[in-house]
Amino acid sequence: MTIQLIRSTRNRTWFPFPSRARDERARLICLPFAGGGASRFLPLSRLLEPDLGVHPVQFPGREGRFDDPAHSDAGALVTELAGAVAELADRPYAVLGYSLGASYAYELVRALEKAGAPAPRALFAVASPAPHTRSALRLSDATDTELLERVKSWQAVPDEVLGDAELLGMALNTLRIDLGTWERHRHDISTRLSIPIHVYTGDTDPTVTRPQLAGWRTRTTGTARFRTFTGGHFFGFDQGEVLAAAVRADLALYT
Template sequence: MSTPWIARLRPSGTATTRLICLPHAGGGGATFRSWSTGLSDGVDLCAVRLPGRESRLREPLLTRMGDVVGELAGALTEYLDLPYALFGYCSGALTAYELARLLEQAGRPPAHLFVCACPSPAAVERDSGVHKMSGPELADHLRALGIIPTTIIDDPGLFALFEPSVRADYEIFETDVHRPAAPLNLPITVFGADDDPSTTVPTMMRWREETSGEFTMRLFPGTTRSSNRTARRSCVRWPPNSRRWAPAEVGAAYPARPGGAWQTRPPWTRTRCGRSPPCSGNATPSTRRSPDTSDAR
């Protein structure tokens, strides 16, 4: 079992399920390297590695959603021998959604779709033009989001290595045309943070329109990185041993924003519906040849 599209971060010969993770714009398998800690023994942890990053640094970048999803679905064929879930982080959530739709149509649907820090496909802003920005404009945009280390943005050499994959990933979802379709027949769980500059509660809530199965939303105080850490704590316990999840993990009191939408319900409360809401992350390229994120292929 080997393909350059997948980094096996914790391969297991006795796995009974598989968790396949898709990173933020410009990211690679390194985004999920820490997830192997605390993961259930029966889960094989995998991360998607798109062309143009890490061990695929010299490969041409893809800039269209159809190309990414089509090639990725083919590469995943041998990884679908176990029940599996997809997890998409930031813009990777949109790719995970399109991948889930394609695999469901092919009769190989995931058992669960997890998405983090991303508006729903119907609510995401696609005409922001980030992928067409000049270098300085893109750097300022990423700096304003506050989720790319300034050590990368302010270092011309590091930013030059990081910029092409970020720009390509923005182009993927900014040029993708969302076509309303029948909802997925699988559960969707959304993770979000209340102070995330890349999304809002209403746009994340619209993910419930994309499933005819169970919808769960979990909101926590903090930023995009906070929601990703929260998602990690929940996803490493997938599949659940009983019902769905343990009680919510935020124990401290959390005040609702004045005049906000959360004055009648604490934002960490899980929201469930039977049926009927992108950013870049902390990738840290450090060499001209981006290293692998895992010893296992």
């Protein structure tokens, strides 16, 4: 069965930071972690220039889209995003998702494949359990104190946000909405992707277990390759050069 993509008339809204690569031999579509914004991928973009173009996704309800209502339906969000991504599929590309963004990246590729759109060459799942193994922690129902303690353990909140009550409140609200949207989503395990999946994880990441990582093997009929790096949940941002080198090497297998 095929689905019809919703062609986006606001591609600049979904992708607010145009690639500065001089020669985009390939593109990398990047989906952020829960509560995160597209700007977090700008350092990675600079590291992958000049031949790889990085296109970070900006979900509504944050950064330059703060006035847009945050998404409440994961399926509708992915379908609209797939229409925008299809417009960038005129050359080889891959999709990278960080933490919860990897689950959305998986659903995005499924939507593209179902629609018969040009599929990405690979999916990069960073710091994330396989979509069907995500535990039902119901963090969206946690109190602000409980949620804050959890994200502190992930080292997910910059010091400048922790020190500003207004910024912290907005960050927690966006995070809660993102978590709740995914918690309500019903993941279909009856189909699998047909592209390779590269799974990256930090060796001290407290949010992902080995069985959850291994679950990515069942999400594709293609190959699943695994790399473990030194660091915690946000190793990819703490060690941007390491992440960039791994992505460049692995993407070179297909472009």
